[in-house]
Amino acid sequence: MVVASLTVTLLLGGANPRGVPLETPARIVSELASRGYNAERDAVTLLADAPDTDAALDRALETLPDDALKLRSEHVRDALETDDSKRSLGDRSLSDPSRSEATASPDSDATVDRDSPSTPERSAGPTTDNTSVSTGEEQPQNQNTATTSPVETRGVRSSDSDRQTRGREIDPDRLSVEIDGDMTGQSTGTGEYSDFVAVFRDRYERLSKQLRGRVNHRPTDALESLPGNEDAAVVGMVSDIRSTASGHWLIELEDTNGTFPTLVMKDRPIADLVSELLLDEVIAVEGTLADDGGILFVDSLHFPDIPRTHEPSTADRPVKAALISDVHVGSQEFKADAWHRFADWLHTDDAEGVEYLLIAGDMVEGVGVYPDQDEELDVIDVYDQYERFSEYLKEVPGDMEIVMIPGNHDAVRLAEPQPAFDSELRQTMSAHDARFTSNPSLVTIEGVSVLMYHGVSLDEVIAELPDEKASYDEPHKAMYQLLKKRHVAPQYGGHTRLAPETRDYLIIDEVPDVFHAGHVHKLGYGKYHNVLTINSGCWQAQTDFQKSVNIDPDAGFAPIVDLETLELTVRSFG
Structure with a gap:
C-alpha cells in the first residue's frame, strides 16, 4: 500500500524527545492495516519505541486473541514484558513518568503536518473549508484547504463489539x-428488438402517469378524430424536434397508439423550454387543434419534474x-x-x-x-x-x-x-x-x-x-x-x-x-x-x-x- 510521508510533531515545544524515526508511526499503521487490524494510539507509540519495531509488532500480534481486531496498548506491553526488548528500553522504562508525558495520549494535541494542498482554479468553485449550502444554487466564494x-x-472494519476509533465511536445498532x-x-435483455420496445413502453407508461393528473390527456389516435379548433392535451415521448422556416418549433410526440405533431410558436413564453428538450423524454403539452385538426398549437408544456x-x-x-x-x-x-x-x-x-x-x-x-x-x-x-x-x-x-x-x-x-x-x-x-x-x-x-x-x-x-x-x-x-x-x-x-x-x-x-x-x-x-x-x-x-x-x-x-x-x-x- 502506498502511504503518504507523514511528519509527526508532539506539541511539547516542537521537539521529538524520544528520538523515534518520524516515519515509523505511519509505517506501523500501514502495516497493521495491511494485516487487518486497527490500533490504539498508545499501542503505536509503544511499538515505535521498541528497539526492533518489526519484531515487537510480530510478537504483539502473536499474543493477540483470535477474535480481536484492534491492537491495544496492553497487548503491546504484554509482548514487550515477555521479551528481551523490555530490557533494551533502559532508562526509557514504561513506568518512567517522563516517558508518559511524551506519549501521544488520546487527549494530546498531536498533529500531522503535510504540504498544504492547492485549491484548483475555477470560475465557480468552492472556496471555504466549511461551506454550508442551505438554499438556492449559489456557489461559495472562499475555500480554505484542510491541511x-x-x-x-x-x-x-472492526467487529460490532469494537466499531470505533480514538475520538469517535459508532453504535452499529443505529446504522x-x-x-x-x-x-x-435482474438483467433479462438480449438485445432483440422486442427488448427495446419493452423498455421504452415501460418508460412511457410510468412517466405518463406522473403527467396525466395535470392535463386532460387524450391518446394520439383520439386526437386525430377530434374536430379543428378544439382544446386538447397529449402526453408523449419526444420522437423529433425541428424548426420550421419561420423559426417555430415542430415537436412530434409518440405514445403507445401512434404519433402526433405539435407546434410551439417562437413568440410564445414557453418557446424557451424547447431548448431544454431531449429526444426520448416524456412530456405533456396543452393547446388548441388547428382548423383541420392535423396539428396541436401548444400553449403550455409540462415536464414530469419534482414537485416544488x-x-x-x-x-x-x-x-x-x-x-x-x-x-x-x-x-x-x-x-x-x-x-x-x-x-x-x-x-x-x-x-x-x-x-x-x-x-x-x-x-x-x-x-x-x-x-x-x-x-x-x-x-x-x-x-x-x-x-x-x-x-x-x-x-x-x-x-x-x-x-x-x-x-x-x-x-x-x-x-x-x-x-x-x-x-x-x-x-x-x-x-x-x-x-x-x-x-x-x-x-x-x-x-x-x-x-x-x-x-x-x-x-x-x-x-x-x-x-x-x-x-x-x-x-x-x-x-x-x-x-x-x-x-x-x-x-x-x-x-x-x-x-x-x-x-x-x-x-x-x-x-x-x-x-x-x-x-x-x-x-x-x-x-x-x-x-x-x-x-x-x-x-x-x-x-x-x-x-x-x-x-x-x-x-x-x-x-x-x-x-x-x-x-x-x-x-x-x-
Whole structure:
C-alpha cells in the first residue's frame, strides 16, 4: 500500500524527545492495516519505541486473541514484558513518568503536518473549508484547504463489539442503510428488438402517469378524430424536434397508439423550454387543434419534474455522510496524498459523526477506456488496480458504512443500468464489508434517500443543452435537468449506452432527498425543488485526454452532508 510521508510533531515545544524515526508511526499503521487490524494510539507509540519495531509488532500480534481486531496498548506491553526488548528500553522504562508525558495520549494535541494542498482554479468553485449550502444554487466564494488533522490509526472494519476509533465511536445498532432499485442479477435483455420496445413502453407508461393528473390527456389516435379548433392535451415521448422556416418549433410526440405533431410558436413564453428538450423524454403539452385538426398549437408544456412542495426527510440524530466519486486508482494522475489526507481526517474528532461513505463510481482508472490511456496508467492490469484501491480503502475508519456503485471506468458492463461489481471484485474490496449496488440506485440512510448515479449521461445533457442550462463548470445544473425529466439518462442513441430491459431502471420514480453523481470531475452543488444536488468532483489530476476536451478537474474534495439538517460542508484535501 502506498502511504503518504507523514511528519509527526508532539506539541511539547516542537521537539521529538524520544528520538523515534518520524516515519515509523505511519509505517506501523500501514502495516497493521495491511494485516487487518486497527490500533490504539498508545499501542503505536509503544511499538515505535521498541528497539526492533518489526519484531515487537510480530510478537504483539502473536499474543493477540483470535477474535480481536484492534491492537491495544496492553497487548503491546504484554509482548514487550515477555521479551528481551523490555530490557533494551533502559532508562526509557514504561513506568518512567517522563516517558508518559511524551506519549501521544488520546487527549494530546498531536498533529500531522503535510504540504498544504492547492485549491484548483475555477470560475465557480468552492472556496471555504466549511461551506454550508442551505438554499438556492449559489456557489461559495472562499475555500480554505484542510491541511492538518490529529494523528490517527488507519485500519479495516472492526467487529460490532469494537466499531470505533480514538475520538469517535459508532453504535452499529443505529446504522441504517436500505437500497432500492438494485437491478443486479435482474438483467433479462438480449438485445432483440422486442427488448427495446419493452423498455421504452415501460418508460412511457410510468412517466405518463406522473403527467396525466395535470392535463386532460387524450391518446394520439383520439386526437386525430377530434374536430379543428378544439382544446386538447397529449402526453408523449419526444420522437423529433425541428424548426420550421419561420423559426417555430415542430415537436412530434409518440405514445403507445401512434404519433402526433405539435407546434410551439417562437413568440410564445414557453418557446424557451424547447431548448431544454431531449429526444426520448416524456412530456405533456396543452393547446388548441388547428382548423383541420392535423396539428396541436401548444400553449403550455409540462415536464414530469419534482414537485416544488417536496419536503425532504431528515435523520432523527446528528449523523453525517461523506459523498465522493471518481477515485481512479491506477492512473498516474491519482492524487494519493489527497486521499491520505482525507482518510486521516476521517479518523479525527473533527470528523465525528461522519458514519457513512458513499462512492459514486470509478473506483479505478480501468483499461482501454479512452485513446492512449495505457500511456497514463500507473497500474496496467485492471484487477491489480482493484487490489490497490482496496489498500487505499483500508485507510478509511473500519467503523464506517460504505456504499459503492460502479462507473464507466469500472470492470462492469458499460451499458446502463450497470449491475454491481461481481463476486470476484467484491471479494477484492471486502475489507470494510461494503455494500455494493447497481448504477443507479436509491440508497436510504437513516430515513434520508440518496439517489446515487455515476453520471455518464451528463456529457449528453451538457452537449445538447445551452450553457446556461447545463455546463461542466456547473454540473449540478445539468443534474437539475435529470430531476426535471425524472430520468437519469433520457436520450437514447448518443454517448450514453443504454441496455434494453423489461423495466426502465433509470426512471426517478421516488423523489430523492439528495442526488449524488460524479463522472465529469467537476465540483458543483445546489438545491432543486428542495433536493440537495451534489456532483462530488474527483481524486485525479488532469489527464492528457481531459486537456484535449478542456476539462480542468476539481480534485480532492469531499462533500459532507449532515443528514439531520441536510446542510452541506465541502472539505478540500487536494
